[in-house]
Amino acid sequence: MWVAKGTFALWLFGLAGCASQDGSLATVHAVLQKDAPVQIVSITPSGDNELATVTIKNTTDRYVQDMNIRITWTVFRPVNCAASGSAPRIQQATRMTTSAQLQSIWRDRVLKPHEQAEITSLTLSRKSLQEMAKTYNARKLRVQVGIAQVAFTTGNDFTSRNGPPDWRDENVVRTNILDAEDAARAACP
Numbered sequence: 001m002w003v004a005k006g007t008f009a010l011w012l013f014g015l016a017g018c019a020s021q022d023g024s025l026a027t028v029h030a031v032l033q034k035d036a037p038v039q040i041v042s043i044t045p046s047g048d049n050e051l052a053t054v055t056i057k058n059t060t061d062r063y064v065q066d067m068n069i070r071i072t073w074t075v076f077r078p079v080n081c082a083a084s085g086s087a088p089r090i091q092q093a094t095r096m097t098t099s100a101q102l103q104s105i106w107r108d109r110v111l112k113p114h115e116q117a118e119i120t121s122l123t124l125s126r127k128s129l130q131e132m133a134k135t136y137n138a139r140k141l142r143v144q145v146g147i148a149q150v151a152f153t154t155g156n157d158f159t160s161r162n163g164p165p166d167w168r169d170e171n172v173v174r175t176n177i178l179d180a181e182d183a184a185r186a187a188c189p
Contacts, residue, residue: 026050026075026129027186031146031179037062037167038069038147041116050129051122054145056100057115060152064111068151068165069100073124074176077138079187084137090183092176093132093141097148098122110153142186144178 028050030040037060046052054071058064077091101121102109111117124143133141149165149172169178177183 026126026133026141026143028124028143028145029179029182031144031182033146033169035167036147036169037150037152038064038111040071040145040147043145048125048127049123050126050143051124051145052120054119054122056111056117056119056147058111058113061113063113063153065151065153066100066102066109066111068149069111070097070148070150070165071100071119071122071145072097072148072172072178073122073143073145074178075124075129075132075141075143076177076183077133077136078140078142078183081140081186081188082137083133083139087137090177091136091138093136093138095176096124140186140188142183144182146172146178148172 028043028045030043033039037058039057039059041055041057042053043051044053044055051073056069056071072095074095075093077087077093079090080087098121100119102111102117102119129141129143132138147169149168151165151167172178
């Protein structure tokens with residue numbers, strides 16, 4: 001387990017640069033989004049789930065509606081990381097976006113100003129990463145996790161609303177890679 005602000009990584013499936021018959025090396029990385037009103041603070045795996053607990057923090061003085069916090073992750077094979085043959089380009093394996101579900105027994109709730117909360121409703125299994133590594137001929141995979149969009153409420157109560165979000169990461173809209181600089185650093189030698 002690791003916890004850090006900004007950039008961090010988790011090494012799975014063995015040692016860096018080594019490939020095994022049943023999977024490959026994968027790193028899970030929270031993208032630092034400087035202007036995002038909600039930041040990912042940490043990602044903690046548990047069992048087979050690499051996204052078992054994603055801790056987020058509201059960095060604003062406003063209330064954020066949990067169902068309107070969209071978390072996205074993309075899995076790709078970095079440049080030159082093919083298990084065999086040439087791989088001069090990034091190869092996307094998958095991309096998922098889902099609503100955050102803050103832990104609440106009774107109902108949807110808001111994320112209070114400056115509150116930190118855990119999301120335990122996300123799933124990315126080691127088994128699926130192993131399968132993606134085989135499918136995409138990867139000796140290494142990179143997983144980038146970030147905030148896609150956020151909508152504020154008009155107070156501290158859950159409100160039903162339609163329309164565009166109050167904040168959206170335009171990079172997430174334009175590309176499948178959340179952080180191009182991180183993707184370049186993840187390239188294999």
